[in-house]
Amino acid sequence: MVKRSEQSTILQLRGIKKKFGDKLVHNGIDLDVRRGEIITLMGGSGTGKSVLLRSLIGLEKPDEGHIYFGGQDIVGLSESKLVEVRKRVAYVFQYGALFDSLTVKENLAYPLRAHTQMTEKEIHEKVISTLTKVGLEHSLDLYPSDLSGGMQRRVGVARSIILEPEVILYDEPTTGLDPYNTKQILKVILQLRDLGATSVLVTHDMHAIFSVADRVAFLKDGNIRALGTSKEINETDDPVIQGFIQGESW
Numbered sequence: 001m002v003k004r005s006e007q008s009t010i011l012q013l014r015g016i017k018k019k020f021g022d023k024l025v026h027n028g029i030d031l032d033v034r035r036g037e038i039i040t041l042m043g044g045s046g047t048g049k050s051v052l053l054r055s056l057i058g059l060e061k062p063d064e065g066h067i068y069f070g071g072q073d074i075v076g077l078s079e080s081k082l083v084e085v086r087k088r089v090a091y092v093f094q095y096g097a098l099f100d101s102l103t104v105k106e107n108l109a110y111p112l113r114a115h116t117q118m119t120e121k122e123i124h125e126k127v128i129s130t131l132t133k134v135g136l137e138h139s140l141d142l143y144p145s146d147l148s149g150g151m152q153r154r155v156g157v158a159r160s161i162i163l164e165p166e167v168i169l170y171d172e173p174t175t176g177l178d179p180y181n182t183k184q185i186l187k188v189i190l191q192l193r194d195l196g197a198t199s200v201l202v203t204h205d206m207h208a209i210f211s212v213a214d215r216v217a218f219l220k221d222g223n224i225r226a227l228g229t230s231k232e233i234n235e236t237d238d239p240v241i242q243g244f245i246q247g248e249s250w
């Protein structure tokens, strides 16, 4: 078995800088995401977690710096090249972003029809096996409006992972969910790690962070203030991070 310390790097962020007008959001962020890990980005509101996550698939463009994925710098890639990257790096939208007029099955089949040559039978089997991962294999013929918010979120996760991406980016996937749906989503994130996927997770949910994350990066003032295992971050004596964990400085 490969020890975590020996894991290779799948994403390398180097010197990421980003401003919106006068507002400096990122001030030279360096981060290595290791293949197969679950890494959480944590930090107060407005510290640039979502912007950083979106930068990883070219939905935001840093003003300076590089993001290497599989040896290729994705900063400044053309939209057509980014489409290729987005097959390998999936982004889970906060509210599922499902097509309301399509059934659950057709929502999941959509990326398969767009990006693979699978037969109808193969598509059907893949949709069922992926829905089973999120515990919704009996919801094939329902429409998004028939589902609870938590179920919609799980279908959204299923659709994001159906092309078997190497990296999955989650922006607050459990925010606002009840404990059952939260658990289902965390379970999927852990299962995907067992299958070798890498997850980058943005969340305010301390339980989620400390129950699933291998490592945590704490963002503050445009930089990564601390990076460590979830145990190291949980036990840090940095008063700013402890204040955040204890809910004093949201």
Ligand SMILES: Nc1ncnc2c1ncn2[C@@H]1O[C@H](COP(=O)(O)OP(=O)(O)OP(=O)(O)O)[C@@H](O)[C@H]1O
Binding pocket: 020, 023, 025, 043, 044, 045, 046, 047, 048, 049, 050, 051, 052
């Ligand atoms: N398109 C944009 N135009 C202008 N400012 C933006 C834009 N996107 C983000 N920002 C600003 O960049 C900063 C970082 O935003 P971001 O959404 O990444 O924060 P966050 O850490 O995800 O916060 P939260 O925890 O509240 O989701 C904020 O001050 C935000 O207002």
Ligand SMILES: [Mg+2]
Binding pocket: 049, 050, 051, 171
């Ligand atoms: Mg955000």
